[in-house]
Amino acid sequence: MRVAYSAAIAANPWLAREARIERITPEVDDVQTYHLRFTDAEVQANYRFTAGQFNMLYVPGVGEIAIGVSVDPKVAEAERTWDHTIRLAGQVTGALAKLSPGKTIGVRGPYGSIWPVTEHHGRDVLLIAGGTGLASLRAALYELLLHRDRYRRVTLLYGSRTPESLLYETEYAQWERLGLNVITTVDQAASGWTGHVGVVSRLVDGLRTLDPNRTVIYCCGPEAMMYYAAGSAVARGLRHEQIWVSLERNMQCAVGLCGHCLLGPEFICRDGPVFRFDQIARYLNVESL
Numbered sequence: 001m002r003v004a005y006s007a008a009i010a011a012n013p014w015l016a017r018e019a020r021i022e023r024i025t026p027e028v029d030d031v032q033t034y035h036l037r038f039t040d041a042e043v044q045a046n047y048r049f050t051a052g053q054f055n056m057l058y059v060p061g062v063g064e065i066a067i068g069v070s071v072d073p074k075v076a077e078a079e080r081t082w083d084h085t086i087r088l089a090g091q092v093t094g095a096l097a098k099l100s101p102g103k104t105i106g107v108r109g110p111y112g113s114i115w116p117v118t119e120h121h122g123r124d125v126l127l128i129a130g131g132t133g134l135a136s137l138r139a140a141l142y143e144l145l146l147h148r149d150r151y152r153r154v155t156l157l158y159g160s161r162t163p164e165s166l167l168y169e170t171e172y173a174q175w176e177r178l179g180l181n182v183i184t185t186v187d188q189a190a191s192g193w194t195g196h197v198g199v200v201s202r203l204v205d206g207l208r209t210l211d212p213n214r215t216v217i218y219c220c221g222p223e224a225m226m227y228y229a230a231g232s233a234v235a236r237g238l239r240h241e242q243i244w245v246s247l248e249r250n251m252q253c254a255v256g257l258c259g260h261c262l263l264g265p266e267f268i269c270r271d272g273p274v275f276r277f278d279q280i281a282r283y284l285n286v287e288s289l
């Protein structure tokens with residue numbers, strides 16, 4: 001599902017606005033959450049995003065990157081900030097990691113398609129995340145919990161490399177209390193780990209409560225993980241039309257002009273990043289595409 005760009009973006013999609021880093025929360029190794037607020041109070045007051053969308057973050061003199069919005073929308077509204085959870089990967093994320101609270105960066109957005117949560121009232125919703133992919137699902141997760149009575153079973157299957165790299169672990173108890181079934185798995189278990197070990201798609205294979213007739217899936221993580229998780233869901237009886245994935249490929253313009261993020265005929269920035277699986281499944285297993 002696509003949403004209309006706000007009037008400001010429609011008028012000038014290239015315009016980055018200045019935002020201040022209000023706080024930084026260390027999450028796990030190499031991952032931090034940045035709590036941001038626009039320095040112009042009017043820009044901040046008019047800033048709206050929908051779960052699934054991303055911003056372009058600009059570090060002057062270094063470059064610009066796409067990052068999903070990862071905040072609880074209720075907290076964003078109350079605190080007039082919003083969050084990005086970012087893994088240190090290279091140049092721009094490296095420059096961001098050197099900034100401290102009080103410093104400013106450029107932000108343009110939000111851009112892109114959204115998780116279709118409002119279309120799925122009355123359904124079971126299965127969230128499947130791998131690694132920092134959970135960041136791009138977090139706003140949708142909170143949206144589902146805010147209106148928990150509108151959905152049937154809501155489950156999170158989350159796979160991470162190690163127990164130490166599970167994101168947002170301090171929030172799981174609260175998510176469970178609010179009606180989310182959280183099931184985690186790790187690639188490598190440390191001593192004392194009593195949970196699942198193995199890839200997240202195996203949790204889909206073994207999920208006893210999965211009802212193919214009433215479930216929709218939202219999935220974000222490495223592309224191979226999403227491909228195999230969707231394959232497991234199809235083996236359990238779901239159709240491609242019941243699965244949405246968010247693609248986090250490298251992109252540049254964010255408005256469907258430069259072609260940097262093209263996947264087949266789809267601009268991930270403009271037509272995605274959230275796609276219904278039948279739209280893009282055929283391109284995901286094409287080598288080097």
Ligand SMILES: Cc1cc2nc3c(=O)[nH]c(=O)nc-3n(C[C@H](O)[C@H](O)[C@H](O)COP(=O)(O)OP(=O)(O)OC[C@H]3O[C@@H](n4cnc5c(N)ncnc54)[C@H](O)[C@@H]3O)c2cc1C
Pocket residue numbers: 054063065066067068069070084085086087088089090091092093094132135136247248249250251273
């Ligand atoms: C819609 C969208 C949402 C995203 N949300 C998040 C998020 O919430 N949190 C987060 O940490 N990251 C997210 N990303 C990924 C993020 O944009 C990249 O990690 C970032 O661009 C890396 O920038 P850099 O300059 O630090 O690294 P670079 O110096 O550009 O690259 C370092 C290395 O990583 C590789 N690389 C760079 N970007 C990507 C990418 N997108 N996919 C695979 N390999 C890449 C490069 O080829 C290079 O080998 C998102 C990407 C998209 C498109």
